[in-house]
Amino acid sequence: MEMLPAGETRIWTTLDFNQDGKQHDWLRLPFSTDLSAYGVIPIPITCIKNGAGPTALLIAGNHGDEYEGQVALSKLARQVEPRDARGRILILPALNYPAVVAGRRLSPLDEGNLNRLFPGEANGTPTQMIAHYVSSVLLSMADIVIDLHSGGSSLYYLPCCLIRSGKTGAETARLIELMQVFGAPIGSVSDGTGGGGATTLSAIAQAFGVVALTTELGGGGGFSSTGEAIASQGIYRVLKHIGVLPNAETKSPPPVRLMQVAGRGAYTYAPIHGIFEPAVELGDSVEAGQSGGFLFPVEGLPRQPEEIRFAQSGLVACRRAPALAAPGDCLFKLVTDVGAN
Template sequence: MAGNTRIWTPIDYEADGKQSDCLRLPHSTDLSAYGWIPIPLVCIKHGSGPTALLIAGNHGDEYEGQIALCNLARRIRPDQVSGRLIIMPALNFPAVAAGRRVSPLDEGNLNRSFPGAAAGSPTEMIAHYVCEVLMPMADLVVDLHSGGRSLDYVASALVRPGRSAEEHEQLLSLLRLFGAPISFISDGTGGGGSTTLAAAAQEQGALTLTTELGGGARLSKAGLALAEAGLKRLLKDQRILPDIEIDPPSPTRFMTVRGHSAFVYARDRGVFEPAAEIGDEVVAGQLAGRIHFPDLPTREPESLVFETAGLVACRRAPSLTDRGDCLFKLMADTDVGPDRSSHA
């Protein structure tokens, strides 16, 4: 229950106006027995209407969404809003402050921790608060991701398959409006599955969209621009920012991830030499890359191939790799077009 959460905030979600403060995440250490860690939060409310929960920093080393949400939080006035914006640019603040995917407090991956636990680890407490306090208020949830330190990603938006034909069509409409070059539909196979923020939000009935805006722990200007423009289109469509000026969305290519065969993983520790780049079209049996072994100079490199055909959606960024690391993920076209939909 929401009342069990240990996190608290002075922000009143029902009050009109713009409030900027933070959640207080209790954390007791040697030097701070009754301390708390701030999780930045902005609530902008005006009158009645839908609520959008906008999140970045779910992983701390993904930056386009963090900046896009800070820009939005500064620029939007309450009189522009019909309803409520809840903006969280650094949801996993300990990871954001450290520039890491996971939290330095407990090594927790927030996007693998939902629905969380009220009295769990710091990461589990954050997930629980989002699930039990914030998601029930939300009609629309947008979780802005990038590839972080380990992956370079083609700019894309994604949704989980709708639980009904009607919900699925609504989700496809969000993808068209967001206007990423690539839009894909995935149940999280190979990633977080049912433990992600998106899965938890969908379970509670919110329309939910996630992004991949770049990678390599670098800031992509194109990814930032896409995040800002796409958010405005979604918020205007939901009538939360009814009068905001928007540019029309670019066409998007609908794709999907076809299970574990879409992934290439390292089978040994070594130095990764890729044979394909993000955005490349590849075929089954094509060379994906080689793993070299500097500690064994006479050992032949290990060659890896793609199991299936598709578009290279992401590629490992660091060259040093270990057994089990994801090197590539492929996406395949679906029969969803710009003006029609199917339940992929």
């Protein structure tokens, strides 16, 4: 296990993590403004504990405009009672509370992307301080973390559960087992080269020896009841599987299609500023060189529309939601079956 981030957190709570029972409280993030000199940012947290056992850390609202996980964890915090548990469940349905309240991916306090700032800084920006608290306090208690994401305002996503490849074959096999128990239609295995790399919550959890599952459950800034149900059912199955909710009534998980992102060529980006007319939908299978649609230049005539073509074959796992795109915006992400050439 690597050394935890340096510095003592300034975030505090009256919640007693070692007390049996069910407690609702805030994490209090000090934040001073012109109108609130000694103010704090209130980040809701629930602790459900009953004796000895594993600790599950459940997080949503890492990005504020991703809603299925927030609702799933709010329901779970109300439904689960201490008598149901063996061990401890820590629930944070709105981890990046300022972003959640604003309905934004980034925090309005500092424009911080929480899932690109781990392990954080004890005396950094508000978002860095949240990342530091998770890294230095919450992960030190956890045996497993489930971080619930969706596509947010800019992407539509096929519901999926994601893992990072383990440091050993046995670790990867354990993660794949838990991903299959979770039961999202697609199980995506990453080598960590995409997205936020080593600065995501899943990456820092892995570095600290904590099992981590991540999801993508919907997107477009809306709410998917299907995605929320996948999250809720998946969490109950995983918590039952690891012994935290031993008597939970769950359905058997549906088949999970194991897939992977095959390098940076899986991503297709906008080359110009234009209006995006997609030619394929989520879940479509595409071939290398196939047209993914057109970008119509905002300048209008005489510039011609730009045709978008895929660099590789695969399944369309996510697609851009807003019609207007700027150079560098991600239009598509493809996944391929594990073991496929």
